[in-house]
Amino acid sequence: MINARKRILETTVMFSIPIVALYMLRDISIADAKMFPKYICYLMLALATINAFQLWVYLHKIRPIHWPTFLRWSIPIKGGLTPFPLVRVGFALVMMGAYIFCMEAIGFYLSGFLFFLLCLLVLDPAKPTLGGAVRKTLYALVFMAVVYLLFSVMLGVVIPSGIAL
Amino acid sequence: MKKLLFPLCLLALVLCGFSGSALAAYPDKPLSMVVTYPPGGATDFQARIVTTMASEEKFFGQPVVIINKPGAGGRVGWNWFAEKAAKDGYWMSTYNAPHFIAQSLIYKDSKFSVDSFEPVATWGADPAVLIVPKNSPFKTVKDLVAFAKANPGKVTVNGAGLYVGHHIAMLQLAKAEGITLTYVPEQGGTPAMQSVMGAKVMAGFNNLADAYRNREFVNILAIADMQRHSFISDVPTFLEEGIEVDNSSVNYRGIFLPKGTDAAVVAMCEKAFVDMFNSARVKELMEQSGSPMFVLNRAQTADLFIKVQKNLEVLLKDIKE
Amino acid sequence: MDFLTYFFACFTPIKVMLMVGGAIGGILMGAAPGLSPTMAVALLVPFTFHMQPADGLILLGAVYTAAVAGGSITAILINIPGAPSNIATMFDGHPMAKKGQAERALYLSFFSSGVGGLFGVAVLILFTPPIARMAMEFGPAELFWLAIFGVTVIAGLSSGTVVKGLYAGAFGLLISCIGENPVYGVERFVFSDMLTGGISIIPALIGLFAIPQIFTLVETLGQILEKKSFKPQKGILRAAFFETLRHPKQWLMGSVVGSIIGAIPGAGGQVAGLIAYDQSKKMSKTPELYGTGMPEGVISVESSNNATVGPALIPLLTMGIPGSPTAAVLLGGLLIHGLFPGPELFTKHADVAYTFIASMVVSQFFMAIFGIMIARYSHVVMNIPNIFMVAAVTVLCVYGSYSVQNSMDDVIIMFTLGLLMYLSSRNSFSPAPVVLGLILGPLAEDNFSRGKIIAQTSDGLMSYFFTGGVNLVVISLCVISIVWSVYSEYKLARNNVPSLSQA
Numbered sequence: 001m002i003n004a005r006k007r008i009l010e011t012t013v014m015f016s017i018p019i020v021a022l023y024m025l026r027d028i029s030i031a032d033a034k035m036f037p038k039y040i041c042y043l044m045l046a047l048a049t050i051n052a053f054q055l056w057v058y059l060h061k062i063r064p065i066h067w068p069t070f071l072r073w074s075i076p077i078k079g080g081l082t083p084f085p086l087v088r089v090g091f092a093l094v095m096m097g098a099y100i101f102c103m104e105a106i107g108f109y110l111s112g113f114l115f116f117l118l119c120l121l122v123l124d125p126a127k128p129t130l131g132g133a134v135r136k137t138l139y140a141l142v143f144m145a146v147v148y149l150l151f152s153v154m155l156g157v158v159i160p161s162g163i164a165l
Numbered sequence: 166m167k168k169l170l171f172p173l174c175l176l177a178l179v180l181c182g183f184s185g186s187a188l189a190a191y192p193d194k195p196l197s198m199v200v201t202y203p204p205g206g207a208t209d210f211q212a213r214i215v216t217t218m219a220s221e222e223k224f225f226g227q228p229v230v231i232i233n234k235p236g237a238g239g240r241v242g243w244n245w246f247a248e249k250a251a252k253d254g255y256w257m258s259t260y261n262a263p264h265f266i267a268q269s270l271i272y273k274d275s276k277f278s279v280d281s282f283e284p285v286a287t288w289g290a291d292p293a294v295l296i297v298p299k300n301s302p303f304k305t306v307k308d309l310v311a312f313a314k315a316n317p318g319k320v321t322v323n324g325a326g327l328y329v330g331h332h333i334a335m336l337q338l339a340k341a342e343g344i345t346l347t348y349v350p351e352q353g354g355t356p357a358m359q360s361v362m363g364a365k366v367m368a369g370f371n372n373l374a375d376a377y378r379n380r381e382f383v384n385i386l387a388i389a390d391m392q393r394h395s396f397i398s399d400v401p402t403f404l405e406e407g408i409e410v411d412n413s414s415v416n417y418r419g420i421f422l423p424k425g426t427d428a429a430v431v432a433m434c435e436k437a438f439v440d441m442f443n444s445a446r447v448k449e450l451m452e453q454s455g456s457p458m459f460v461l462n463r464a465q466t467a468d469l470f471i472k473v474q475k476n477l478e479v480l481l482k483d484i485k486e
Numbered sequence: 487m488d489f490l491t492y493f494f495a496c497f498t499p500i501k502v503m504l505m506v507g508g509a510i511g512g513i514l515m516g517a518a519p520g521l522s523p524t525m526a527v528a529l530l531v532p533f534t535f536h537m538q539p540a541d542g543l544i545l546l547g548a549v550y551t552a553a554v555a556g557g558s559i560t561a562i563l564i565n566i567p568g569a570p571s572n573i574a575t576m577f578d579g580h581p582m583a584k585k586g587q588a589e590r591a592l593y594l595s596f597f598s599s600g601v602g603g604l605f606g607v608a609v610l611i612l613f614t615p616p617i618a619r620m621a622m623e624f625g626p627a628e629l630f631w632l633a634i635f636g637v638t639v640i641a642g643l644s645s646g647t648v649v650k651g652l653y654a655g656a657f658g659l660l661i662s663c664i665g666e667n668p669v670y671g672v673e674r675f676v677f678s679d680m681l682t683g684g685i686s687i688i689p690a691l692i693g694l695f696a697i698p699q700i701f702t703l704v705e706t707l708g709q710i711l712e713k714k715s716f717k718p719q720k721g722i723l724r725a726a727f728f729e730t731l732r733h734p735k736q737w738l739m740g741s742v743v744g745s746i747i748g749a750i751p752g753a754g755g756q757v758a759g760l761i762a763y764d765q766s767k768k769m770s771k772t773p774e775l776y777g778t779g780m781p782e783g784v785i786s787v788e789s790s791n792n793a794t795v796g797p798a799l800i801p802l803l804t805m806g807i808p809g810s811p812t813a814a815v816l817l818g819g820l821l822i823h824g825l826f827p828g829p830e831l832f833t834k835h836a837d838v839a840y841t842f843i844a845s846m847v848v849s850q851f852f853m854a855i856f857g858i859m860i861a862r863y864s865h866v867v868m869n870i871p872n873i874f875m876v877a878a879v880t881v882l883c884v885y886g887s888y889s890v891q892n893s894m895d896d897v898i899i900m901f902t903l904g905l906l907m908y909l910s911s912r913n914s915f916s917p918a919p920v921v922l923g924l925i926l927g928p929l930a931e932d933n934f935s936r937g938k939i940i941a942q943t944s945d946g947l948m949s950y951f952f953t954g955g956v957n958l959v960v961i962s963l964c965v966i967s968i969v970w971s972v973y974s975e976y977k978l979a980r981n982n983v984p985s986l987s988q989a
Contacts, residue, residue, distance in 0.1 A: 006912075006913060007913070010910075010913045014653060017657065017660075018660075021660055021675065024674075024675050024677065025674065025675075028672055028674060029672070030670050030672055032670060032935060032938070033667050033670040033672045033674065034674075036659075036663060036927075036930075036931040036934070036935075037660060037663045037674060037675075040656050040659045040660045040663075041660065043652075043656050044653060044656045044657070044660070047649050047652055047653045047656065048653070050649050051649055051650075051653070054649070084705070085704075085705055085707075088704060088705075088707065089701060089704055089705060092700075092701065092704045092876070093905075096880060096901065097901070099880070099884065100884060100897050100898060100901055103884065103888075103894070103897070104894050108885070108888075112881045112884075112885075115877065115880070115881065116877045116878070116881060119873070119876060119877035119880070120873060120874070120877060123704060123707055123873055123876065124707075124873055125707055139874070140877075143877075143878060143881070144881075147881065147882075147885070151885070203814070204524075204528040204531070204814075204815050204818065205528070205531075205808075205814040205815035205816070205817055205818035205819075206814075206818070209818060210818040210821055210822050213531075213532065213535075213818075213822065214822060217535060231532075232892045233528075233891065233892065234891055234892055234893060235683070235891060236665075236682065236683025236684065236686075236891070237665065237666040237682055237683050237684075238666070238668075240666070240682065241682050241683040241893075244679070244682065245893070271671075272673075318943055319943045319944065320943070321939070321940050321943050326668060327668070327669075327670075327671040328671070347939060347940075347942070347943045348939075349936055349939050349940060350668060350669050350671075350936075351668075351936070352668055352752075352932065355806070355807060355808065355814070355817075356751070356752060356807075358806070358807065359622070359751055359752075359801075359805075359807045360625065362622060362805065362807070363622040363623065363624075363625055365625035365626065365940070366940060375806075378806060378821075378826045378827070378828065379805065379806060379828065381828055381829060382805060382828075450822070450824075453823075453824030454821040454822060454824060455821070455826065
């Protein structure tokens with residue numbers, strides 16, 4: 001029943017976004033400025049309700065043929081053949097987060113180079129070898145060099161520069 | 166060994182950077198100028214024009230790189246500049262008065278105020294002008310005022326945004342003549358011009374530069390300044406028409422540095438910029454693009470800020486009520 | 487037709503070099519995710535300071551038109567649009583690439599871009615006065631209805647999952663309200679300093695499309711897929727050329743849509759592609775095949791987004807009102823060279839103006855030629871191991887988001903939106919409606935507010951928004967669009983009922 005759990009979570013989120021938004025709108029004084037987002041939130045609540053309804057019907061396994069077309073099912077994603085690679089995705093997430101937050105501190109090119117290299121090393125499902133690692137460093141260098149040439153030298157665009165390049 | 170070469174080079178570069186810059190060496194790398202408006206806009210291209218000569222030895226010897234940080238009518242850029250810009254003299258910003266002063270007064274959570282910055286110089290003054298569509302029944306300001314008196318609230322006047330020079334001019338006009346005008350804020354000078362051209366609003370305040378360039382399509386009724394301007398010498402000032410609107414709404418553009426920048430650096434910047442603004446090439450380019458110039462040095466700019474702040478405090482108090 | 491005399495003036499060596507360089511550079515810059523046509527032109531304006539006015543303009547024009555076309559490369563090959571105008575190219579372009587038809591898709595795309603671009607420039611040359619007049623007719627009310635029309639397209643895009651598509655669109659509309667409202671001056675939803683300026687389109691685009699795509703690649707890194715090494719095939723070029731000719735309905739419709747939307751100032755030419763896609767789907771006999779690799783999908787979209795280039799210049803050159811954000815940057819470029827838009831441009835500076843327009847015609851050909859040459863090597867890109875794609879695309883995306891407004895906050899916004907989208911995409915929410923909502927939100931709201939202020943001073947809300955020739959035309963378009971969407975949903979469901987009953 002993974003599907004059902006996922007769909008319950010999704011419906012909860014669908015409800016909570018407009019509710020939070022409406023709450024944030026409360027302390028705006030000018031009524032006109034609130035109008036547009038308010039109606040959008042109402043629309044979202046209505047759609048979330050329809051989704052919840054579909055979910056309820058799904059849980060009770062009623063056949064969909066009788067329903068009017070605009071309440072058709074959304075196709076749930078079937079479970080994949082392989083288990084979800086949580087560790088790898090997690091690593092990718094952490095690395096990206098680190099890259100973004102360190103970019104201003106240590107400079108664009110250095111952090112880009114480190115990120116590229118770490119990506120190649122960490123995310124590669126094959127076994128790490130020394131030769132492979134050296135080759136990957138080279139690829140990272142070449143890539144950042146091309147980006148450097150293209151943007152800083154040719155176009156003269158300003159990049160966030162921290163301690164280093 | 167190849168693996169270590171790159172980090173070694175980096176280390177060398179880093180150490181060079183840390184060797185500190187003696188004042189005599191300033192500036193030894195390109196300067197960054199923050200423009201708080203999108204590329205292509207008036208402030209942006211005027212900033213580019215006035216800094217084209219910066220690489221010449223007698224000015225800075227280094228180019229000035231324009232960095233656009235647009236948003237919220239300039240507030241996003243100025244918030245960033247007041248808070249996060251380095252005070253080493255390599256970061257400067259354009260200013261638009263009365264915009265930044267008005268915003269600092271109206272928006273309580275702004276991170277800047279008149280005192281967050283060291284004024285350097287001013288390059289341009291763009292007075293507000295009252296424009297109407299080509300086929301408008303209003304031929305003079307008096308026509309518009311008379312109509313407004315007879316139909317309070319019916320006259321729509323637009324401008325490039327809220328609390329910008331145009332808005333202030335409109336407020337002054339309304340207060341001086343005791344009429345109620347409806348202000349329609351637009352997304353910027355060009356959309357505002359477009360609305361007037363298309364007769365979507367009855368009148369508008371806009372920059373002299375834009376109005377002058379589009380004078381085939383709109384009629385310019387009056388200029389909100391103390392004297393007529395050479396670009397449009399047959400347009401009277403509000404004061405000449407007997408209406409108490411002075412030059413508080415003039416859009417001044419110039420440069421400032423973050424507060425706390427070294428005084429010697431500020432002085433050097435001031436001299437370089439004032440010389441650049443007064444150079445023949447810059448004058449020629451600015452005139453070519455129809456942008457009026459008005460050069461002030463540091464002390465005069467500081468006075469200007471104080472005067473505008475005082476004016477705004479009085480005017481804006483009226484709106485709050 | 488003094489135009490013809492100037493046509494040959496644009497074939498001097500320097501000008502040809504500029505057009506070629508502009509075409510190549512524009513295609514590459516348009517392809518990089520994050521470097522939109524607007525930014526590409528903005529980056530080059532300082533270069534043109536030291537050139538002759540005519541040369542500078544030629545370069546900028548060539549880059550503009552090439553960048554709009556170049557974005558289709560990444561859209562087709564790696565499912566990440568290079569610019570908002572290329573979102574719809576992804577829908578059918580990438581499935582074609584996955585089936586091994588990347589080269590064909592790219593050829594179709596560049597041929598259609600060339601056709602659309604030529605159509606747009608032809609409109610610029612032949613129809614400037616009436617189009618300029620039409621563009622001026624669009625005030626707040628008309629633009630509001632145009633935005634509503636765009637919103638009805640959102641529903642059309644998500645056929646099959648209407649509820650989620652509409653929700654995603656509503657979400658886009660909601661986040662477009664973040665930041666300061668220009669008409670009332672109040673801040674909404676600014677719960678963090680980063681959001682004072684609101685959510686800008688390019689970082690959002692990159693986040694919503696690229697990040698989920700990157701994570702999808704990360705997920706599949708472990709699977710040993712059948713190494714689909716794509717090989718170049720012969721004879722595709724000629725086949726693609728004739729195929730483009732065989733679908734006149736598509737590129738005609740796309741070009742007309744693009745021209746009209748491009749000419750209207752403030753209407754957001756970025757949505758021209760999406761609207762053309764929607765119309766193409768509606769016109770087709772097999773709408774359910776859209777999204778699996780229909781060439782019609784690619785042809786209509788690409789011709790439409792290149793057709794916005796020429797007409798965007800009409801209000802710019804005649805009145806100084808830019809018809810698109812890129813045209814706004816061009817305006818700055820014009821002014822710096824002392825060329826004031828208006829009748830003066832065509833009399834006092836006729837040589838510059840006409841040479842520029844002539845060069846736009848020639849640039850279309852260069853763009854198509856170089857695009858095709860670059861497309862020949864598309865199989866190289868498709869064969870790059872995914873792991874490199876992940877790293878390289880991330881670096882480019884981070885850079886692209888930063889460079890739009892030189893703001894670190896944009897990168898963080900991009901990443902956050904991207905994560906949200908990635909999580910939602912596993913529940914079959916798609917990013918295109920969100921971006922549409924983001925683009926159309928300000929258009930709809932600001933024009934409604936402004937219209938309301940004006941309407942209150944004259945005849946009242948109802949008459950302001952429901953009267954006037956242009957108003958009625960656009961309103962009827964909206965109504966037709968809604969009715970047609972509902973009808974096609976109905977037809978779709980009816981056809982699928984037998985298959986569902988087996989489920």
